[in-house]
Amino acid sequence: MCGIMGYVGSGKASGIILNGLARQEYRGYDSTGIALRCDKEIKNAKIVGRVSELVKLVEKMPREYLEARSGIGHTRWATHGGVTVTNAHPHESEDGMVILVHNGIIENSREIRADLEGRGIKFKTETDTEAACQLLAHLYKGDALAAMTELARSLAGAFALVIMFRDRPDEIWCARRGSPLVVANSDEASYCASDPTALLEFTHDLFFLEEGEMAVLKPGGVSFFGFDGVPRDKAPIHLSWDSIMADKGQYEHFMRKEIGEQPDVMRLTIDAHTDVTSVSMEKSLNLPKDIIKRIRRIHLVACGTSHYATLLAWNIMESLDCEIEASVDVASEYRYRNVHGGDDTLAIFVSQSGETADTLAAARLARSKGTHCIAITNVRGSTIDREVENTLLSLAGPEIGVAATKTFMGQIGLLALLVMQILKDRGVLSANDEARIIGSMRTLPAHMDSILEREGEIRALAEKYAGSRGFFFIGRRECVPLTMEGALKLKEIAYLPSEAYAAGEMKHGPIAMLDEHLLVVALVPNTDLREKTLSNVAECRARNAPILLISTEGDAEAREHADDVIYLPSVERELFPFLAVIPLQLFAYHVARTLKRDIDMPRNLAKSVTVE
Numbered sequence: 001m002c003g004i005m006g007y008v009g010s011g012k013a014s015g016i017i018l019n020g021l022a023r024q025e026y027r028g029y030d031s032t033g034i035a036l037r038c039d040k041e042i043k044n045a046k047i048v049g050r051v052s053e054l055v056k057l058v059e060k061m062p063r064e065y066l067e068a069r070s071g072i073g074h075t076r077w078a079t080h081g082g083v084t085v086t087n088a089h090p091h092e093s094e095d096g097m098v099i100l101v102h103n104g105i106i107e108n109s110r111e112i113r114a115d116l117e118g119r120g121i122k123f124k125t126e127t128d129t130e131a132a133c134q135l136l137a138h139l140y141k142g143d144a145l146a147a148m149t150e151l152a153r154s155l156a157g158a159f160a161l162v163i164m165f166r167d168r169p170d171e172i173w174c175a176r177r178g179s180p181l182v183v184a185n186s187d188e189a190s191y192c193a194s195d196p197t198a199l200l201e202f203t204h205d206l207f208f209l210e211e212g213e214m215a216v217l218k219p220g221g222v223s224f225f226g227f228d229g230v231p232r233d234k235a236p237i238h239l240s241w242d243s244i245m246a247d248k249g250q251y252e253h254f255m256r257k258e259i260g261e262q263p264d265v266m267r268l269t270i271d272a273h274t275d276v277t278s279v280s281m282e283k284s285l286n287l288p289k290d291i292i293k294r295i296r297r298i299h300l301v302a303c304g305t306s307h308y309a310t311l312l313a314w315n316i317m318e319s320l321d322c323e324i325e326a327s328v329d330v331a332s333e334y335r336y337r338n339v340h341g342g343d344d345t346l347a348i349f350v351s352q353s354g355e356t357a358d359t360l361a362a363a364r365l366a367r368s369k370g371t372h373c374i375a376i377t378n379v380r381g382s383t384i385d386r387e388v389e390n391t392l393l394s395l396a397g398p399e400i401g402v403a404a405t406k407t408f409m410g411q412i413g414l415l416a417l418l419v420m421q422i423l424k425d426r427g428v429l430s431a432n433d434e435a436r437i438i439g440s441m442r443t444l445p446a447h448m449d450s451i452l453e454r455e456g457e458i459r460a461l462a463e464k465y466a467g468s469r470g471f472f473f474i475g476r477r478e479c480v481p482l483t484m485e486g487a488l489k490l491k492e493i494a495y496l497p498s499e500a501y502a503a504g505e506m507k508h509g510p511i512a513m514l515d516e517h518l519l520v521v522a523l524v525p526n527t528d529l530r531e532k533t534l535s536n537v538a539e540c541r542a543r544n545a546p547i548l549l550i551s552t553e554g555d556a557e558a559r560e561h562a563d564d565v566i567y568l569p570s571v572e573r574e575l576f577p578f579l580a581v582i583p584l585q586l587f588a589y590h591v592a593r594t595l596k597r598d599i600d601m602p603r604n605l606a607k608s609v610t611v612e
């Protein structure tokens with residue numbers, strides 16, 4: 001939620017900040033703004049709209065501001081206060097001393113505001129952020145460190161703050177609690193941003209601020225402090241991502257580019273964690289075997305698409321062995337439940353961003369109970385990576401499209417292997433199952449390539465059905481998580497009503513909705529549940545709903561049950577979802593494209609959900 005950027009150095013701040021904001025725009029994009037410094041003067045430019053429009057506004061600023069050597073910028077996902085130019089960041093204190101951008105929610109902003117208004121300070125906006133801005137100006141008496149320390153003590157809630165003091169020309173201050181902030185320094189310049197992808201073109205050595213840390217950026221370097229004002233030494237983390245990886249290349253949308261990268265994600269995952277026909281995660285999994293053997297229950301916890309990845313993992317675990325009790329929960333519920341914890345419990349938290357507020361809170365709860373924790377994330381240096389003792393990094397590279405695609409693939413690849421490693425360490429994974437699944441996994445990348453080559457077929461189906469009034473995704477067992485993912489993709493990028501149901505549940509209510517305007521997308525691989533699922537499909541067909549089947553190659557009879565069929569290569573049944581997700585992603589993508597939706601930045605959404 002919200003992308004922020006700060007720069008001080010010898011380069012042109014306007015271009016560097018605008019470019020950094022554009023790279024982070026997926027984090028929030030309802031309004032945007034920049035503040036640029038020229039000596040002691042600081043000028044703000046803000047708009048309701050996208051960074052591309054802010055660029056035009058900045059071009060009209062007086063020349064000296066275009067040449068400015070420092071500034072801060074923000075792209076907003078509104079929480080407190082409507083989407084207006086006044087509420088857009090940066091915010092400026094009444095006395096003009098403090099100019100600030102913020103990501104997060106200041107929970108005691110009303111109390112702070114009431115107190116400051118009582119002292120005669122006039123507020124201009126409806127935002128929670130302005131309370132932090134006015135309070136900092138009120139606290140600042142010429143000593144920035146003292147004022148920042150006092151501010152951090154006074155604020156409740158989550159914040160990443162980036163700040164300019166009008167009388168401190170060569171400094172940018174920043175502070176973090178609850179919202180991500182990454183800092184870097186190179187060639188007489190210092191930078192900060194919400195997301196590492198904004199800084200990769202300058203350096204790959206990044207300093208991730210910890211909870212309760214702040215920093216002052218100067219052209220010659222960065223100094224770090226705790227919220228108590230005590231200086232801290234920090235070592236950079238090297239991020240191997242390439243800035244090119246965060247570019248769209250020849251593609252119209254990041255989402256389409258990222259869908260196409262999934263075969264490589266699977267290849268990398270398999271290469272990193274397997275040996276011919278066996279799983280070998282020992283090097284990356286820093287959890288002693290005796291702990292794994294002691295575990296009596298496993299909690300799988302995540303949000304959104306990452307949650308569906310955990311449902312798939314749960315399914316694989318159940319398919320391979322039932323001796324261990326495993327449960328799946330969304331993080332927003334887990335964090336408030338009286339869940340079991342302790343030495344006999346392993347909790348696995350999955351978050352591509354590593355910054356989802358609910359998942360972080362859930363992980364903190366588990367850790368406080370002494371539960372063994374593993375995080376699966378795509379972002380090295382992210383909060384979950386730093387807070388959880390064991391991290392497995394998914395190998396998807398930076399994902400920019402708001403809709404998760406290749407990170408899902410990275411997650412399910414890792415989760416499948418992790419599940420097998422755990423069962424193997426406990427001595428309950430049969431050699432046959434291990435070889436069967438790993439052998440089949442190795443065929444996935446080539447199969448994925450072949451599905452991507454058939455994009456035209458899927459695009460034609462998407463165009464045919466884009467006018468449907470709604471969509472039902474149905475399937476059984478291993479396909480149920482995918483029905484949810486298929487429906488979510490359509491909701492988030494095409495804004496169309498779409499529901500996911502275990503196929504057997506349709507007759508318990510949802511079937512009443514069916515008619516010729518509602519498409520049923522049925523996942524029917526050639527498994528022991530094929531006939532059962534086809535019966536449910538027939539029930540839908542009898543209510544005049546058009547049917548799109550996703551089936552296994554060779555099942556010629558499937559055509560008799562559907563208006564259209566997408567055939568997928570045959571793989572072990574646990575892995576069918578790994579292939580089926582690709583046509584579902586492409587289908588949603590092409591429906592959204594047909595309807596001319598803003599695919600990479602769908603309305604009302606943000607890629608990292610760093611508020612509760």
Ligand code: AGP
Binds near residue numbers: 303359402492607609
């Ligand atoms: C997926 O397309 C969504 N953007 C969303 O559901 C996402 O998966 C969810 O917010 C969790 O994000 P995380 O993996 O970064 O924690």
